[in-house]
Amino acid sequence: MALNKKLLLSPRNVDITLRRLAMQLIENHGDFKDTVLIGLQPRGSAVLEKLLEILKNQESAKIASGTLDITFFRDDFRRRNTPLQPSKTKIDVLLEGKKVVFIDDVLFTGRSVRSAMDAVQSFGRPAEVELLVLIDRRFSRELPIQPDYSGQHVDSLIGDKVLVEWQHLGALEDAVYLETGDNE
Amino acid sequence: MSELSTKHLLGIKYLVKSDIELIFETANQFKEVINRPIKKVPSMRDLTVANLFFENSTRTRLSFELAEKRLSADVVNFSASSSSVSKGETLIDTVNNILAMKVDMVVMRHPKPGAAYFLSQNVDSIIVNAGDGAHEHPTQALLDAFSIKERLGSLEAKKIAIVGDILHSRVALSNILCLQKMGAEVRVCGPATLLPKHIESLGVTKSTNLLETLEWCDVANMLRVQHERQNLKFFPSIREYSQMFGIDKKTLESLSKKIIIMHPGPINRGVEISTDVADSNQSIILDQVENGVAIRMAVLYLLASKKEINFAK
Numbered sequence: 001m002a003l004n005k006k007l008l009l010s011p012r013n014v015d016i017t018l019r020r021l022a023m024q025l026i027e028n029h030g031d032f033k034d035t036v037l038i039g040l041q042p043r044g045s046a047v048l049e050k051l052l053e054i055l056k057n058q059e060s061a062k063i064a065s066g067t068l069d070i071t072f073f074r075d076d077f078r079r080r081n082t083p084l085q086p087s088k089t090k091i092d093v094l095l096e097g098k099k100v101v102f103i104d105d106v107l108f109t110g111r112s113v114r115s116a117m118d119a120v121q122s123f124g125r126p127a128e129v130e131l132l133v134l135i136d137r138r139f140s141r142e143l144p145i146q147p148d149y150s151g152q153h154v155d156s157l158i159g160d161k162v163l164v165e166w167q168h169l170g171a172l173e174d175a176v177y178l179e180t181g182d183n184e
Numbered sequence: 185m186s187e188l189s190t191k192h193l194l195g196i197k198y199l200v201k202s203d204i205e206l207i208f209e210t211a212n213q214f215k216e217v218i219n220r221p222i223k224k225v226p227s228m229r230d231l232t233v234a235n236l237f238f239e240n241s242t243r244t245r246l247s248f249e250l251a252e253k254r255l256s257a258d259v260v261n262f263s264a265s266s267s268s269v270s271k272g273e274t275l276i277d278t279v280n281n282i283l284a285m286k287v288d289m290v291v292m293r294h295p296k297p298g299a300a301y302f303l304s305q306n307v308d309s310i311i312v313n314a315g316d317g318a319h320e321h322p323t324q325a326l327l328d329a330f331s332i333k334e335r336l337g338s339l340e341a342k343k344i345a346i347v348g349d350i351l352h353s354r355v356a357l358s359n360i361l362c363l364q365k366m367g368a369e370v371r372v373c374g375p376a377t378l379l380p381k382h383i384e385s386l387g388v389t390k391s392t393n394l395l396e397t398l399e400w401c402d403v404a405n406m407l408r409v410q411h412e413r414q415n416l417k418f419f420p421s422i423r424e425y426s427q428m429f430g431i432d433k434k435t436l437e438s439l440s441k442k443i444i445i446m447h448p449g450p451i452n453r454g455v456e457i458s459t460d461v462a463d464s465n466q467s468i469i470l471d472q473v474e475n476g477v478a479i480r481m482a483v484l485y486l487l488a489s490k491k492e493i494n495f496a497k
Contacts (some may be wrong), residue, residue, distance in 0.1 A: 003352065017201050071186070072255075072485075073225060078491060078493050079493060082318065083186050083187055083489040085186045085211075086210060086213040087213075088213070122220045122221065122224070124221060
């Protein structure tokens with residue numbers, strides 16, 4: 001099967017997009033006093049790291065953040081051929097009454113976000129929950145979930161893959177690709 | 185590897201190293217879960233687990249029950265004293281009756297060695313062995329090894345001593361198998377009457393000298409003196425046992441390095457270990473208890489993930 005790998009965001013565009021998303025966060029959250037940024041494991045935490053780096057240079061105050069693993073809250077337990085391996089959850093603040101922003105790399109079916117909304121309740125009841133994604137794969141949602149902040153949207157088929165690569169995780173450079181195949 | 189190689193947890197004997205590593209990794213995540221303000225995940229909300237205890241147990245049953253409840257499973261408890269076992273029902277009949285009420289998994293403790301294996305061959309359910317006679321107690325061994333790994337970083341080439349009644353102990357056998365699979369060296373130590381004759385065939389060394397053993401090891405797992413078997417006279421008196429095989433603060437301090445002290449519980453304070461040792465910072469006894477819930481959650485979760493959903497039924 002031939003795979004076509006198309007560049008969606010070049011390293012420069014990844015940087016510009018992340019900066020825009022960071023500015024939008026500042027616009028809505030001001031000094032981040034009651035805000036907690038939560039990266040959805042495993043891949044959302046890379047986006048979170050990048051955003052925190054940008055925000056650190058913009059904002060003087062320390063921004064509360066954490067990572068949330070949703071494996072145990074997924075709705076496809078016992079329905080997958082190979083079970084998923086859980087990643088680390090690290091949330092050191094109580095989320096009761098806080099404004100939570102979920103951060104993920106790609107929004108696809110919306111099921112992870114649903115699970116995250118369930119999982120986050122274990123740390124208290126947030127005042128509100130928002131969703132930030134780097135890539136929004138429109139028209140492939142299986143649940144009524146939309147992002148509040150979106151880096152770039154992509155129209156793709158179910159069988160396609162969006163690959164988000166990070167230099168700090170071992171890739172050649174920060175970039176986003178769309179991988180399409182001849183339909184299998 | 186994200187799947188166990190076995191359908192049941194009957195004993196450490198049936199696990200391979202990667203299974204144990206997977207259980208540890210999963211338990212790590214569950215340990216974080218049970219330290220959240222809300223300590224519950226919904227993974228097993230559509231499953232029912234029966235805890236069948238044909239032999240007395242407090243902490244193992246409590247630990248299993250908590251693990252099941254924190255995974256949102258429905259739980260039914262059964263203990264032999266209050267059941268129709270005393271009316272002469274066979275094990276297979278008892279279990280099949282319970283399974284007929286649509287129970288998905290069975291956690292069983294039984295006084296007969298091999299009971300869990302027997303059940304796995306004769307009934308259609310996922311079986312978790314919570315101790316079968318003097319044979320195996322796999323979840324205890326897993327939580328012991330997990331607790332050691334947590335302290336020492338790894339089990340590879342670590343020296344672990346198991347001290348006490350090795351002869352009657354299922355904890356000892358499971359521990360030996362588990363630690364060896366993870367690359368540790370094991371030595372058993374106790375009164376000669378309580379060391380099984382051919383224990384070396386398991387690849388362990390044995391000793392009747394506690395001080396020498398403690399000097400050798402990184403970790404000492406002190407097994408309980410089984411008071412209930414005391415009248416069999418495996419050793420002259422509790423007092424003599426505690427003088428020869430008990431650890432107090434003075435013994436610990438006389439050693440050339442700091443070793444870790446473990447105990448599967450319940451402790452006979454002043455017999456196997458003195459109170460100041462049990463409560464010292466070298467003891468990881470309460471870590472073991474906490475890790476017990478996380479390990480059991482991991483085992484149940486990983487076994488449940490292999491149970492297919494059948495909507496036709």
